[in-house]
Amino acid sequence: METLILGHCILNVNSRAPGIARWRNVVRPVWDIIRLRRASFLQLPCPEAVYLGLRRWWFVKEQYDNSLFRELCRRIAVGFSEILEENNVRKFKLVGLGISPSCGYRETQSDSSWGGRPREVDVKSNLKPEPGVFIEVLDETFRKYKFDYEIYDLPPAVIYPEERTGSRMYPKDFESCIREICSFIGYDCEQLPLNEYEKLVDLDSRGGMILVAPAEIVTKNRGLIERYVEEDYGLMLIPTSENLNPEKEIIADMYVKQIENHLNVGHKILLMMPELSSNLYRKTLEFLKKNGLLERITVV
Template sequence: MKRGRKIILVSHCILNQNTVVKPLARAKGAYTKIVEEILNHEIGIHQLPCPEFIYLGLQRKPMEKEEYDTSQYRSLCKNLSKTVLQIIKEYLKNGYEILGIIGIENSPSCDINGKKGIFMEELFNLLKQSNISLKTLDIPEEYEEGKNFSTLKNYCQSYKLWQ
């Protein structure tokens, strides 16, 4: 079967809520409805690493961006971003269309469009240096799996990531 050659990059917790800080998880596993919507459009999903999980593990406490903003954590995010940039370049070199990146609103690491998270700051700095521009979308903080998907679906469609 021929590949569709369309990819979307997603923050780690979209596919695995088990890595989210305990009180903040909003689904039992993945954001199933979001994943189904992407798959229904025959788009491949590339899961980004979770720097918070790598840095502090599952037992970490909820922290603000300012608490994560240390030289050690920023270095980790920069190194992870270099790997992601290599992956993006490999897709592009081979004729794939990267539809965009989906982040998480108000995440200290993965917020893209608001108070940009540290991981996304580092990743978008590298993308800019490489003259790569991608569409972006943040899953709203109020989204909870199974409760308000139609609103989220309309929100996602307004960003035209997969139309």
């Protein structure tokens, strides 16, 4: 089974904009597939949360389609590609989020009239059949690195409130969405509690708790990570890298900026301090200390 490269908020719903989070901590069906399948995965940083923080308005693609945001996405894409190469991950499946202005693939929210004074807007029909900004940049970068990959985006009905379900490109009912996800990842959906998921979703139910840990802890102590998820913690898993360069250190810097933005809205951050971790995780800790953030974080 190929490694999964996950859009950040799939495992950390707390990074989503207010009003569009259907889960408390993780998108549970995807997490259950990863957990039960023991799938290999890596989690991208969230460029939106880095760029605009956690009190951002709902945006459309045109608002993110600017030189500064594209450069931010490019730096993340290059740094992450360097990490993939180091870890010999050359074949993978990239999982985005349907109709997202940054992480959508089949469709993205698009409306050139958005901007200026806040007002009521149409969020049902402002769709365009093209990728969001971050997925575009990732695709361009991954092609340059000659990776072998597929791109998919989660159906909107799984991640957005009911008024945002996308067009006919996406399944509409919850069970059909889960079946499509399983088909792409390669998992027998009959092993999932399909009838239970809709009981777990609610509008904007973000729990506001996040566990920051090195990605390698998932393989070394998966049970511990699963326990934190059961306690409603979202996950921020820093990928493994020993041979650092400026491009890879950008990834540590992005995670630190995102952590600071979470702290600034009152989210609780738990930081794991394992005896053994990669140089990239240690660089992340160094940046946290340099920016005076460790004193605002609970170390476990």
